[in-house]
Amino acid sequence: MIVGIGIDMVKVNKMQDAIERGGKDFIDKIFNPEELERISPSKIYYQRLSARFAAKEAVIKALSKEIELTLKDICILNESNGAPFCKLNKDIDINILISITHIEDYAIACAVAEKVT
Ligand SMILES: CC(C)(COP(=O)(O)OP(=O)(O)OC[C@H]1O[C@@H](n2cnc3c(N)ncnc32)[C@H](O)[C@@H]1OP(=O)(O)O)[C@@H](O)C(=O)NCCC(=O)NCCS
Numbered sequence: 001m002i003v004g005i006g007i008d009m010v011k012v013n014k015m016q017d018a019i020e021r022g023g024k025d026f027i028d029k030i031f032n033p034e035e036l037e038r039i040s041p042s043k044i045y046y047q048r049l050s051a052r053f054a055a056k057e058a059v060i061k062a063l064s065k066e067i068e069l070t071l072k073d074i075c076i077l078n079e080s081n082g083a084p085f086c087k088l089n090k091d092i093d094i095n096i097l098i099s100i101t102h103i104e105d106y107a108i109a110c111a112v113a114e115k116v117t
Helices: 012-030 045-062
Strands: 002-011 074-078 084-088 094-102 106-115
Touching (some): 002 012, 012 106, 045 084, 045 094, 045 106, 084 094
Antiparallel strands (some): 002 106, 074 084
């Protein structure tokens, strides 16, 4: 049964500014090491980080009626075919489906929370 949906959009240049100002401390407040180790520096580095931030916010929205989460409770990773998935650092019987898109200016993500029966 679907118990929540969430969507979020991030402006890539705002995320880039925040990261350039806040440096590693800022990044470490938001992202888990296993997320970061899969994002190598590239011309879409900030797009990909923005998309992961958007995905975390979308997951928080999707689960807002069920559980309170921090950004770091949520891990956004990729399958070997590139499809994103969400791993929660909390033990709950809810499956999260996510989808991500990003272009030069914006990153968008949506999430669906499904109770496992
Ligand atoms: C998978 C596919 C749909 C991604 O579309 P895209 O426009 O390149 O991707 P976007 O820029 O909108 O979004 C990128 C995100 O898609 C997600 N993604 C990648 N592969 C995916 C897949 N197999 N399933 C679901 N999501 C996927 C990833 O989260 C990725 O972001 P990330 O790498 O930072 O995690 C596309 O590559 C594809 O296979 N399209 C089929 C049609 C086709 O072959 N077109 C080309 C010839 S016309």
